[in-house]
Every structure is written in C-alpha cells, then in structure tokens.
C-alpha cells in the first residue's frame with residue numbers, strides 16, 4: 001500500500017483517534033492532522049505548544065473551550081453529505097482546548113506550526129465562503145473554512161470539497177510545492193476522504209514533474225491521502241459523491257497553485 005495512503009483506526013471507547021498524521025510519522029513538515037470520533041459525553045483535550053489548530057465539527061454537535069471562551073453546540077450536520085457548511089474553532093499556539101461531544105461526533109483537528117499567538121475564533125458555518133468551481137466534468141462545490149483571505153490563522157488553510165458522480169476535482173491537475181511566489185506557493189496538504197454511499201471509492205494520483213513521486217491510489221471511505229508535493233487530482237466514479245477535507249500549510253500562507261502544463265489546455269479549451 002502506498003506510503004501516502006492511511007487507513008482509519010477501528011472504534012475504541014468514548015474517544016477514538018481515527019487518524020493521527022504527524023510530522024514524526026509522515027513526510028510532512030508543516031501539516032499535522034487528527035480525526036477523532038467522540039461518543040456523547042466523550043471529551044478530548046490538548047495543550048498546543050507551538051502549533052495552531054482548526055477544530056472542525058465534521059459531523060455531530062460539540063462544545064469547545066480554550067479555557068477562556070466556550071463555544072457550545074457547534075456543528076450543523078449529521079453527515080457531511082448534507083453538503084451544508086459546518087462550524088469550526090481556531091485555537092492558536094500556547095493555548096489548550098477541550099472538546100466535549102454533545103452528540104456522536106466526528107471532529108477534525110488541523111494543525112500547523114505557529115509562534116505568534118492569535119485570538120481564539122469561532123468560524124461559523126455561515127462565514128464559510130461557498131464556491132461552485134469548474135465546468136462540464138470538473139464541477140465541484142467548495143466550502144472555504146479557513147482560506148488565505150482570512151487573517152485568523154498564521155499558517156493554516158482548511159477547505160472542504162464535494163465532487164459529484166463522474167466528475168473530477170483538483171483537476172486539471174495542479175500543484176503547490178514550490179516556494180516561488182508570485183508563480184507558486186509551497187503548501188503541504190492532507191486529504192480526508194468520505195464517499196456516499198460509503199462502499200464507494202475514488203482514484204487519486206499524486207505525482208511530481210520528475211515522477212520521483214507517482215502514486216495512483218484507490219481511496220476508500222475514511223482514508224487520508226498525504227500530499228507532500230506534486231499534482232493531486234481526484235476522479236469520482238459514476239454513482240458516488242466524494243467529500244474531502246483539505247488541510248494545507250507551508251512557509252507562506254498563500255494558496256498559489258501551478259497547473260500541469262500537459263493538461264492546462266482543458267481550461268483554455270473552455271474559455
């Protein structure tokens with residue numbers, strides 16, 4: 001199995017760490033990611049040190065406190081496939097937080113290095129920027145949870161994407177693996193995937209110009225794909241809807257991607 005593909009852990013007690021992608025157990029330097037499942041009443045807490053964290057109420061309702069402020073009953077959906085935005089909480093470095101599940105909940109913890117402590121912030125679902133991106137067979141729905149236009153974070157970018165049956169996303173293939181602004185930024189990335197119905201799969205390829213990385217993966221419901229570098233298109237088979245939550249971070253908090261020149265003609269052919 002590809003080293004870029006991570007399978008979910010099995011359920012445990014009140015709190016299950018479904019995924020725990022760290023700099024120590026991956027090829028990433030800027031992005032870390034946890035997905036946790038909490039049973040009603042279950043709690044999870046952390047002290048962040050020199051990291052910032054975006055806590056995304058992926059499904060279910062949770063209470064979140066940074067021990068100064070408490071945000072209650074955040075979360076808007078029972079399944080991501082309601083395709084409505086959800087609530088998140090940004091907590092900066094040198095703070096702690098505790099999450100308590102009001103209902104059964106799945107919560108994403110999106111991390112990046114951070115030195116300059118910023119205010120804790122509730123990112124309401126209603127504040128998500130919503131985009132209908134792409135045409136023909138590249139259509140997808142994007143919820144910008146923490147885009148580079150939002151100054152609330154030091155390095156983190158968080159976005160979720162829905163791609164319908166027979167469409168492609170992150171397509172034409174693009175990359176952001178060079179710290180070469182204004183042409184391109186360097187952002188590592190993780191994809192947390194879900195499928196509806198959940199026996200579905202998507203194909204994701206991660207490949208670099210020199211093909212030093214060239215992995216084509218069959219991605220199942222609940223899998224994470226790690227994108228240390230390279231292009232990273234996603235193809236969704238007929239009959240299924242794809243969801244993924246992206247975490248991006250790098251030396252500069254700017255999302256400036258570069259399209260694969262072999263495939264950029266597709267965009268130009270539709271102008």
Ligand SMILES: O=C[C@H](O)[C@@H](O)[C@H](O)CC(=O)O
Nearest residue numbers: 133140159161169170171246
């Ligand atoms: O670079 C960002 C990620 O690859 C996705 O968020 C991608 O941009 C989603 C899309 O445009 O289809």
